[in-house]
Amino acid sequence: MDSQMMRDRITLLETKRGLLVQLLDQPNLGTLRIDVNQALEEMDDLIDEFKKTFPASA
Numbered sequence: 001m002d003s004q005m006m007r008d009r010i011t012l013l014e015t016k017r018g019l020l021v022q023l024l025d026q027p028n029l030g031t032l033r034i035d036v037n038q039a040l041e042e043m044d045d046l047i048d049e050f051k052k053t054f055p056a057s058a
Contacts, residue, residue, distance in 0.1 A: 003054055010050050017043055 017040065023029065024036050 006050070007054070010047060013043060014047060017047075 020036055020040050020043070024033065024040065029036065
């Protein structure tokens with residue numbers, strides 16, 4: 001997998017992150033809220049690590 005393909009996948013991941021944020025806003029989520037919150041945290045960590053490893057200027 002080349003760096004451009006990874007950048008494309010991270011971009012796709014960033015766009016799909018919004019769906020989890022919308023899901024988190026649902027009042028009837030119950031205990032699933034914990035899992036959604038954890039998924040958001042892990043996605044944010046992954047995106048941050050990717051940006052540190054592969055800066056946009058590279």
